[in-house]
Amino acid sequence: MSGANTVSARSGKGFFSELAAIFRGGDAATRLTFLVMGLGSLVRRQFVKGGLFLLSQVLFIWYFFGFAWQYLSKFTTLGTEGMRREWSEARQIFVRTPGDNSMLILLFSVFSLMLLLGFVFLWRASLRAAYRAQLDARAGRKPATFQEDLRRLLNERFHLSLLSLPTLMAFAFTILPTIFMILIAFTNFDANHQPPGNLFTWVGLTNFTDVFWKDPLKAGTFGRVLGWTMIWAVIATFTNYLFGMVLAIMINQKKVRLKSMWRTIFVITIAIPQFVSLMLMSQLLHDQGALNMLLKQWGFVSSSVPFLTDATAARITILVVNLWVGIPYSMLITSGILMNIPKDLYESASIDGASPVRMFFSITLPYMMFVTTPYLITAFVGNINNFNVIYLLTRGGPLVTDYYQAGKTDLLVTWLYKLTVDRQNYSLASTIGIFVFVVSAGLSLLVYNMSGSARKEEEFQ
Amino acid sequence: MKKFFVTLLALALALSLTAVAVAETVTLKVWGSQEDQAMLQEMVEAFKAANPDKTYDITFGVVGEPDAKTRYLEDPAAAADVFAFPNDQLYDLLAADALYEVTRNKDAIVAANSAGAIEAASAHGQLYAYPMTADNGYFLYYDKSVISEEQVQTLDGILAAAQAAGKKFFMDLSNGWYIASFFLGAGGKLGLDENGAQTADFNNERGVLAGEAIKALAAHEAFLTGDDAILTGGMGDTIAAGVSGTWNADAIKEKLGENYAATKLPTFTLGDEQAQMGSFAGFKLVGVNTMTAFPEDAMAVAEWLTNEENQVKRFELRAMGPSNVNAAASEAVQANIALAALAAQSQFAVSQKDVLGGYWTPAEAFGATMEAKDYTKDVKTLLDEMVAAITAK
Numbered sequence: 001m002s003g004a005n006t007v008s009a010r011s012g013k014g015f016f017s018e019l020a021a022i023f024r025g026g027d028a029a030t031r032l033t034f035l036v037m038g039l040g041s042l043v044r045r046q047f048v049k050g051g052l053f054l055l056s057q058v059l060f061i062w063y064f065f066g067f068a069w070q071y072l073s074k075f076t077t078l079g080t081e082g083m084r085r086e087w088s089e090a091r092q093i094f095v096r097t098p099g100d101n102s103m104l105i106l107l108f109s110v111f112s113l114m115l116l117l118g119f120v121f122l123w124r125a126s127l128r129a130a131y132r133a134q135l136d137a138r139a140g141r142k143p144a145t146f147q148e149d150l151r152r153l154l155n156e157r158f159h160l161s162l163l164s165l166p167t168l169m170a171f172a173f174t175i176l177p178t179i180f181m182i183l184i185a186f187t188n189f190d191a192n193h194q195p196p197g198n199l200f201t202w203v204g205l206t207n208f209t210d211v212f213w214k215d216p217l218k219a220g221t222f223g224r225v226l227g228w229t230m231i232w233a234v235i236a237t238f239t240n241y242l243f244g245m246v247l248a249i250m251i252n253q254k255k256v257r258l259k260s261m262w263r264t265i266f267v268i269t270i271a272i273p274q275f276v277s278l279m280l281m282s283q284l285l286h287d288q289g290a291l292n293m294l295l296k297q298w299g300f301v302s303s304s305v306p307f308l309t310d311a312t313a314a315r316i317t318i319l320v321v322n323l324w325v326g327i328p329y330s331m332l333i334t335s336g337i338l339m340n341i342p343k344d345l346y347e348s349a350s351i352d353g354a355s356p357v358r359m360f361f362s363i364t365l366p367y368m369m370f371v372t373t374p375y376l377i378t379a380f381v382g383n384i385n386n387f388n389v390i391y392l393l394t395r396g397g398p399l400v401t402d403y404y405q406a407g408k409t410d411l412l413v414t415w416l417y418k419l420t421v422d423r424q425n426y427s428l429a430s431t432i433g434i435f436v437f438v439v440s441a442g443l444s445l446l447v448y449n450m451s452g453s454a455r456k457e458e459e460f461q
Numbered sequence: 462m463k464k465f466f467v468t469l470l471a472l473a474l475a476l477s478l479t480a481v482a483v484a485e486t487v488t489l490k491v492w493g494s495q496e497d498q499a500m501l502q503e504m505v506e507a508f509k510a511a512n513p514d515k516t517y518d519i520t521f522g523v524v525g526e527p528d529a530k531t532r533y534l535e536d537p538a539a540a541a542d543v544f545a546f547p548n549d550q551l552y553d554l555l556a557a558d559a560l561y562e563v564t565r566n567k568d569a570i571v572a573a574n575s576a577g578a579i580e581a582a583s584a585h586g587q588l589y590a591y592p593m594t595a596d597n598g599y600f601l602y603y604d605k606s607v608i609s610e611e612q613v614q615t616l617d618g619i620l621a622a623a624q625a626a627g628k629k630f631f632m633d634l635s636n637g638w639y640i641a642s643f644f645l646g647a648g649g650k651l652g653l654d655e656n657g658a659q660t661a662d663f664n665n666e667r668g669v670l671a672g673e674a675i676k677a678l679a680a681h682e683a684f685l686t687g688d689d690a691i692l693t694g695g696m697g698d699t700i701a702a703g704v705s706g707t708w709n710a711d712a713i714k715e716k717l718g719e720n721y722a723a724t725k726l727p728t729f730t731l732g733d734e735q736a737q738m739g740s741f742a743g744f745k746l747v748g749v750n751t752m753t754a755f756p757e758d759a760m761a762v763a764e765w766l767t768n769e770e771n772q773v774k775r776f777e778l779r780a781m782g783p784s785n786v787n788a789a790a791s792e793a794v795q796a797n798i799a800l801a802a803l804a805a806q807s808q809f810a811v812s813q814k815d816v817l818g819g820y821w822t823p824a825e826a827f828g829a830t831m832e833a834k835d836y837t838k839d840v841k842t843l844l845d846e847m848v849a850a851i852t853a854k
Contacts, residue, residue: 083558083751092565093760096558096751191818192657192854194534197558217853288687309833398833399635399826401846404853405819407826423818424534 019124022131033130037123040130044137048146053126060119068112075109076202078102078187083196102189102199110180114171185430191423200427207431218428221404221415228315229411233383236322237376243323244330245338245368249360251331252338263335270328278392281321282308285393308394311408318409322389330379337371338364373451380447381440385413412436486516487758491766492532492544494525500778501766508765519762526745530818533559533750542753543763547597548581548590548744549813552657555584561749563588565760573769577807578784581744581814590746591767594775595789596707596782597743598810599639600802601727603702604628605720613702613722616729616738620683623701629685631692631703634675635832637824638741639704645739645811647671647731652815659817661851664844670732672827672840678729679831686832710780710799723802725809742810744784823850 023031026040033040038053074080079100088095133143144152153161185207187193193200211222251262269277284291285307292304307317341364349359390396396410396418405423406415412432419429449455493501498521505519522541524532529546530553537559546554554560563570567588571579578592603613607626612618616630623630633639641651647667652660662668678684685691685700692703693712697720704726705713714721726738747763749756765771772783773791782800783789794800827847830838838846 085558091757093756094562094564095756096561191553192556194557196537198556215853217849288685288691306833309829310835398829399822400830401823401826401843401850403826404850405822418822421531422822424531 015124019127022127025134026131027134030127030130030134033127037126038130041126041133041143044130044133044143046129046133046143046146049129049149053122053129056119056122057126060115064112064116068108068115071105071108072112074100074105078201079105079195079199082199099196100199102187102193102195102201104195106183106187107180110183111176114176114179181430182434184426185434187427189427189430190425194424203427207427211428211431211435217402217404220402221406222432224403225406225410225412225415228409229384229413232315232319232386232411233380235319236326236383236386236389237380239319239323240326240330240379241334241372241376244327245334247327247331248335248338249364252335263331266331267328269324274325275388275392277325278321278388281324282393285317285321309398311398311400314394314398314409318389318393321393322386325389333372333375334368337368341367374448377444377447377451381444384411384436384440386411387413387417390414391417486518487755488518488520489543489753489755489759489762490520490522490541491762492522492524492529492541494545495523497545497779498523500774504766504771504774505762508762511765512761515758517758530554533557537750538752540750540752542750542755542759543747543766544750545593545745545747545766546590547813548746549741549816550818551582551584551589551746551814552653553818554748555589556657558751559748560589561751561753561756561760563591563760565757566764570764570767573786574784575786575789577742577812578744581742581812582746584814590748591763592744592784593747593767593772594745594781595742595784596800596803597745597813598740598803598806599642599704599706600723600725600740600799600806601702601704602696602709602713602717602721602723602799602802604697604700604717605722607701607720613724614727615735616678616727619702619727620678620681624681624683626701628683628701629695629699630681630683631685631687631695631700631705632678633688633704633828634679634686635825635828637821637828640675640824640828642704642726642738642740643671643675643729644668645741646729646736646809651820653817658854659815659819659852661820661848663851664841664848667731668844669841671736672844674729674731675828676831676836676840679828680834707780707782707799707803710797714798721798723798725802725805737809740806740810741813741816742807743813745781819853820851823847826850 023034026033029043030040036054037057038050041050041053043050079102081099082101083099084097085094086097136143186202186204187200188203188206189200192198211218213219247266250256251259256262283289286292287304287306287309289307291307292301295301295305296303306313308314345363346359349363354362390409390411391414394407394409396407396414398409399407403410405418410418413436416429416432416436419425419432491501491505501521505521509517509519524541524544526545526547529544530550533540533544533546533554534557537557540559551560563582570591571588574592575595578595579588582588582590582592601613601619603619607628608619608622612622619630641649644663647670649661649663649665649668649671651663654660663671679686685695689705689709692700692705693709693716696703696713697716697718703713710723726740728735728737730736747767749759749763753759767785769783769785769788772785772788775781776783776788776794776797780797780799782797782803783794788794824847827843830843
């Protein structure tokens with residue numbers, strides 16, 4: 001049948017067609033490997049390899065039915081009965097016996113399903129190994145020994161050895177929690193459904209419809225918090241960028257002396273941890289804070305300036321304070337690039353009679369934009385999720401009565417934080433989290449693909 | 462190979478031995494606030510000394526009462542076995558089946574504590590926690606040299622006296638706890654419906670009048686808001702009177718010296734009548750985690766921490782008002798000015814038990830709007846929005 005083409009079973013085919021090809025081409029031992037992993041290898045005297053496959057199958061079945069099934073079987077309902085209590089006359093207490101726990105059911109179900117997926121790949125590997133051994137035996141070659149297999153993992157298949165640990169880690173610490181969190185958005189895991197006392201269950205898209213249009217309070221809050229998040233992200237990103245660039249250009253002027261001293265002075269603000277300066281600012285700008293006290297003492301104002309307690313003022317304050325913590329970074333980045341712009345461009349421009357402003361818009365800015373678009377995208381997404389500046393300065397305040405558990409300067413991310421930490425409304429928070437992810441990922445991809453940095457990559461230099 | 466089995470056997474033996482040892486030691490974790498740690502340690506040492514027949518391994522975690530619910534719900538299995546919490550968290554904790562019913566020694570505990578405290582620790586006719594203090598409320602501190610005993614009876618009198626002296630009246634209006642005193646004084650009710658969801662009527666006719674009173678207060682020249690630090694820092698210098706609770710008693714007493722005085726909250730102008738400001742009566746309770754491995758021992762510790770002797774100690778060391786009847790009747794407690802003021806206010810106080818977590822942020826939002834003198838919406842609209850947000854599921 002498929003005599004010589006050993007490779008064909010490996011590449012260029014789909015998952016099922018490959019398995020079908022192995023089944024068609026396989027002898028009895030290979031076909032039995034579909035049921036008993038490693039059998040094909042054992043028959044061809046690959047004892048270690050076959051044994052490992054068999055062992056993994058036994059372990060998996062033991063794990064799956066011995067442990068995972070008690071959770072997976074309840075995956076559709078997420079549990080029906082919480083902690084049980086029973087009066088014990090002897091102990092004079094209501095003895096608790098653990099019942100279902102929706103959260104554990106969800107967590108272990110996701111984990112087990114991912115393990116099942118991994119097991120399917122292992123199962124396919126055992127089939128491939130059996131088939132290869134069968135083909136090797138038929139062609140009169142000696143099937144690879146375990147030592148040879150190991151050696152191959154260090155040579156031509158080194159990429160597998162190198163990447164397996166990071167992949168495993170990414171699955172365990174990134175992908176598993178992400179899937180778990182995404183699934184929570186489809187449940188009613190909130191303050192009234194706290195396992196093990198009150199179980200939560202699937203509610204479909206209720207959270208999404210609620211937050212997007214159905215529940216006027218939540219949808220209204222969501223729309224307005226989203227609006228401010230976007231305004232904030234755009235203004236914060238571009239003001240930081242522009243002011244940082246202007247500062248860098250000023251320092252970069254030929255007439256300015258002691259350039260490195262000026263740079264150092266501005267960079268010194270980085271030496272103070274961001275959260276410390278933010279909390280100091282919050283104290284300083286407070287209604288009864290130092291700045292207001294001074295202003296009142298000097299007679300500039302009669303009552304406190306509501307830096308952080310009036311909606312508009314608080315928003316402006318936040319943007320300005322954000323300049324304070326952000327400009328040093330953008331100045332550093334831009335001054336490096338500025339020094340790289342070829343001087344002859346400016347020289348020929350000035351010979352042609354171009355004004356400094358014209359030179360800025362025709363040479364400096366396009367050059368900068370070309371190099372820094374990816375940085376701007378990161379900064380923008382970072383600002384959408386800029387928890388520190390908002391939470392440490394105003395805690396999202398000033399609160400208003402027509403928002404649901406949020407204030408005028410709350411970003412989606414700080415609102416999400418309040419919903420989880422203060423209100424235990426995990427499902428709603430997860431819904432918002434998904435939305436934030438979609439927005440930031442979508443915007444970054446869109447802008448990046450439209451930018452010169454991506455389209456004209458090869459033109460640079 | 463033989464060596465391997467021997468090692469394995471030794472290991473198994475060692476494990477079983479430690480398992481036996483673990484079974485003999487009662488391992489418990491106790492949560493308390495940062496300020497209470499030393500005192501808690503002392504109480505627990507005394508508990509160990511009183512129960513020499515058992516080995517205890519009792520550790521402490523710094524989780525203040527206000528954070529107890531949040532921290533508990535983060536991971537019930539990892540939470541403390543015995544923890545203190547304010548009684549307004551009772552229903553939220555019960556929703557997660559967090560608390561063991563108090564069944565052992567129940568009659569003695571009920572008899573030893575005030576009826577209000579027992580009521581505050583009960584739900585559906587069942588006692589769920591051990592009352593620890595009865596001082597989680599607020600009242601008025603004032604400077605005797607500025608405000609006379611007659612003026613202190615009405616809010617208008619206090620404001621007038623403070624203004625005349627160029628000083629301020631302090632109240633943290635942007636805080637659901639304090640701002641409630643106006644609505645409660647106007648007869649407003651926070652309750653629970655048959656599904657256990659929050660109900661509120663702070664937007665009815667009298668509620669709106671209370672809202673107008675809050676608006677007038679926030680706009681008054683002699684009004685000052687802020688946090689505890691502002692109050693304790695300014696009392697006597699720029700502040701003539703302030704609304705706060707017993708935890709600030711020592712600091713304020715020190716600042717005012719001879720002029721230190723405290724009393725019930727004043728009356729305020731509600732429409733064209735004078736209404737007594739209400740307040741929340743809060744109790745701090747000690748609960749036993751249902752996830753504990755040693756329920757009986759955890760209950761014994763909880764009971765110990767809240768017995769008469771330790772409530773007296775709590776009063777002596779931390780000036781916390783006892784919920785224990787005997788401890789509260791002692792001369793020292795009776796002579797405490799702050800606690801006497803709290804007792805005077807307590808007849809106008811309502812239990813905080815029926816206040817769920819959703820209340821605080823919207824109430825704070827209303828107070829913050831009034832403090833910011835943002836009058837783009839009228840009081841009725843704001844209160845409607847506030848109540849809608851409070852009762853949102």
